[in-house]
Amino acid sequence: MAFTPAQIQQFRTQGYLTIADFWMKEEVAAMQAELDRLRRDGRLRNVATDGDGKTHSQTQSNLQLCPMSPHSALFRALPFAPKVIEAVRQIIGDPVVLHLDQVFLKPARHGAGTNWHQDNAYFGISDPLKGTAMWTAVHDATVANGTIRVIPGSYKEKLEHSRDPQSDHHIRCYPDESRAVPLELPAGGVAFFAYGVAHATGGNGTDKDRAGAAYHFLNGDVIGADYFQQHNPGMAHPVLSGPYASDGTREYGQPIAGAWEREVEQAAG
Numbered sequence: 001m002a003f004t005p006a007q008i009q010q011f012r013t014q015g016y017l018t019i020a021d022f023w024m025k026e027e028v029a030a031m032q033a034e035l036d037r038l039r040r041d042g043r044l045r046n047v048a049t050d051g052d053g054k055t056h057s058q059t060q061s062n063l064q065l066c067p068m069s070p071h072s073a074l075f076r077a078l079p080f081a082p083k084v085i086e087a088v089r090q091i092i093g094d095p096v097v098l099h100l101d102q103v104f105l106k107p108a109r110h111g112a113g114t115n116w117h118q119d120n121a122y123f124g125i126s127d128p129l130k131g132t133a134m135w136t137a138v139h140d141a142t143v144a145n146g147t148i149r150v151i152p153g154s155y156k157e158k159l160e161h162s163r164d165p166q167s168d169h170h171i172r173c174y175p176d177e178s179r180a181v182p183l184e185l186p187a188g189g190v191a192f193f194a195y196g197v198a199h200a201t202g203g204n205g206t207d208k209d210r211a212g213a214a215y216h217f218l219n220g221d222v223i224g225a226d227y228f229q230q231h232n233p234g235m236a237h238p239v240l241s242g243p244y245a246s247d248g249t250r251e252y253g254q255p256i257a258g259a260w261e262r263e264v265e266q267a268a269g
């Protein structure tokens, strides 16, 4: 897993990059099957509201599970996959720390988007290029089914955010959408975008579900020792690279190396 200098340059200047074939077919199938299970088990929650930020919509659905890792061995193992660690460290540098993991599922015909925001409006790190989302298209993600859009270079601006009236807990901003670039990806494709890059997804009116699994990683050197007491406490934040990486042992009490490959193989039966 090695990015070309041009890809790294694109991340540094535009704040994002995409890889269409990051995950293999079996890995995508495992993610899809696990997401189906989590949905069947009632783990996903509709966060879409009717315009007042409170009343849950009966007609629109933005199904979220955040974090996934306590509920799923597969999704807990995913950030330990060697190609994930290698990709992220090339983008933000060591030490890579997992910040958050979540999924948004947009059901067929009534899937709701996630409105414009910069992750750094939540996360508040000092350098908005030192944290990155890794957004996996769990199903083919197209303009028609509301794939993610980004505003290139927007990490240079700190946009004003307010409560999102279409979600029960999100905040949103209102950037100039004429600058937006849609990132169409086949299932298994990945978009990396920096904490400062404004992004949004759209509704899904097609006849197939679409989901995006979003992992957030930051460079541990840009945060203070008490950062995770204020930001996303109550979940593990494994150190994935650098001298303090322990292969999950420190954070989960057991080594995670090889777990991703095992989980994928198991899912394939």
Ligand SMILES: O=C(O)CCC(=O)C(=O)O
Pocket (backbone or CB within 6 Å): 104, 113, 114, 119, 133, 135, 199, 200, 201, 212, 214
């Ligand atoms: O997939 C989505 O709807 C939104 C993902 C997102 O905004 C994020 O992970 O920050």
